[in-house]
Amino acid sequence: MRYISTRGEAPPRDFEGVLLAGLAEDGGLFVPESWPVLSSREWRALRGLPYPELAARILALFTGGQPDEAALKPLLAEAYAGFGHRAICPLVQLDTRVFALELFHGPTLAFKDMAMQALGRLFDTTLARRGERVTIVGATSGDTGSAAIEACRDREAVDIVILHPEGRTSEVQRRQMTTVLSPNVANLAIAGSFDDCQDLVKAMFADAPFRTEVRLAAVNSINWARVALQIPYYVAAALALGAPDREVAFSVPTGNFGNVLAAWAARRMGLPIAQLIVGSNRNDILTRFLSANDMTVRGVEPSLSPSMDIQVSSNFERLLFELLGRDAEQTTDMMRRFRTEGRMPVPDAAWRDAAEIFRGFALDDEGTLAEIARLHRECGYLADPHTAVGTAAALAVPPVNPAIPLVVAATAHPAKFPDAVRRATGSAPPLPSRLADLYERPERLTRLPADLDAIEAFVRAHARRNAP
Incomplete structure (x- = not known):
């Protein structure tokens, strides 16, 4: 299995190379050179497997034997051993055709744990074997940071710096990052939006001398390994509901497009997914694109679902590459125009292809609160704001076929957003016992402007302090 860049100028890499590189040198994102496709018989053979074993089977399709399935099984068993539900990602029925796929039973109570707990261990084993060390830099709109820190804290060969937009996460999200006092962990509160943080991370990767100096690596979903590790839970849900002998649909609240891209990847691998619904909040660029081919950047507005407060969705580039027939030159041109002009004129044929699979729906804060209340009243289910966007989208978008079960990605525990749930x-539900003292723990963070030089100087000093 080899990987190529969406922009066509970076040399192909194997899985380990993609894991450690994150972003391609040409600014593009790595994708598989060819997609593995499973037959109906092969999908059926995966039914009933414990989640860690299922995840190992799926991930092994993308690793090219490094590591192989035998090595992945104990690694993933360890990664999911600490989850708070024995099923890892249980399905909960909400009505006759809608199910919640609970992805929040990991240590930081968000779906990012599903990939991050494995990713941290993949970094550890790969770096130990190669005798190397990396500095991970990531941007977070709320949940990625805490999941990455939890996965990488105290690891011998990894230093980690996470950028978050100051004042634009929930208090629980912030404290889950800033109360980890491990010496290899640093948190930066950036004066700006998540898009500013994400742009700074990409700029660091584009700075070739700096990237080489500190051995930069990524944990955001720009890293293909993150996306690959999210595919198995869509497979697990679909198999539980009758696939491959029955179609399914998914509704995914998303901001950076990585989570729903993993569902698309499962479809590309042959899983019978009839429809993918993209849930947005007031930052609705993805919904505008899917409904009217309007990919125009607007200002990022804070909302009750901060993990989706994004206008520039990095993982959309991977889908765009596929929609354009894997034309790297055209992809590069469109992405550069998007960055300079703030709009992306996607060809009508490519947009129509996307709209055949994806539907979009946007929900404002008032609607989000109403949906949380409805779920609690009618279903006895307590949902966080992001999950509420997903369930509202599931009900608002006309189904391809009303007989097809529809699975909503429940991406965060409601206790992470107590103010919204209480309103x-x-x-509001209490935090689980392992986090009961979160509000009493001391915090450590550094406030910086959205200035590349200042942030690179901080990262350089942090990496050198922790170097052997």
């Missing part, structure tokens, strides 16, 4: 329902 909607009158009460």
Whole structure:
């Protein structure tokens, strides 16, 4: 299995090379040179497997034997051993055709744990074998940072710096990052939006001398390994509901497009996914694109679902590459125009191809609170704001076939957003016992402007402090 860049100028890499590189040198994102496709018989053979074993089977399709399935099984068993539900990602039925796929039973109570807990261990084993060390730099709109820090804290060969937009995460999200005092962990509160943080991370990767100096690596979903590790839970849900002998559909609240791209990848591999619904908040660029081919950047507005407060969705580039027939030159031109002009004129044929599979739906804060209240009242289900966007989208978008089960990605535990849940329902769930003292823990963070030189100087000093 080899990987190529969406922009066509970076040399192909194997899985380990993609894991450690993150972003391609030409600014593009790595994708498989060819997609593995499973037959109906092969999908059926995966039914009933424990989640870690299922995940190992799927991930092994993308690793090219480094590591192989035998090595992945114990690694993934260890990664998911600490989850708070024995099923790892259980399905909960909400009505006759809608199910919630709970992805928040990991240590930081968000779907990012599903990939991050494995990713941290993949970094560890790969770097130990190669005798190398890396500096991970990531941007977060809320949940990626805490999941990455939890996965990488105290690891011998990894230093990690996470950028978050100051004042634009929930208090629980912030504290889950800033109360980890491990010496290899640093948190930067950036004066700006998530898009500013993401742009700074990409700029660091584009700075070739700096990238080489500090051995930069990525944990955001620009890293293909993150996306690959999210594919198995869509497979697990579809198989549980009758695939490959029955079609399924998914509704995914998303900002950076990585989570729903993993569902698209499962479809590309032959899983019978009839429809993918993209849920957005007031930052609705993806919904505008899918409904009217309007990919125009607007200002990022804070909302009750901060993990989706994004206008520039990095992983859309991977889908665009596929929609354009894997034309790297055209992809490069369109992405550069998007960055300079703030709009992306996607060809009508490519847009129509996307709209055949994807549907978009946007929900404002008032609607989000109403949906949290409805779910609690009618289903006895307590949802966080992001999951509520997903369930509202599932009900609002006409189904391809009403007989097809529709699975909503429940991406965060409601206790991560107590203020919003309390406003909607009158009460909020307590944090799990392992996080009960979160509000009393001391915090450590550094505030910086959205200035590349200042941030690179900080990262350089952090990496050198922790170097052997």
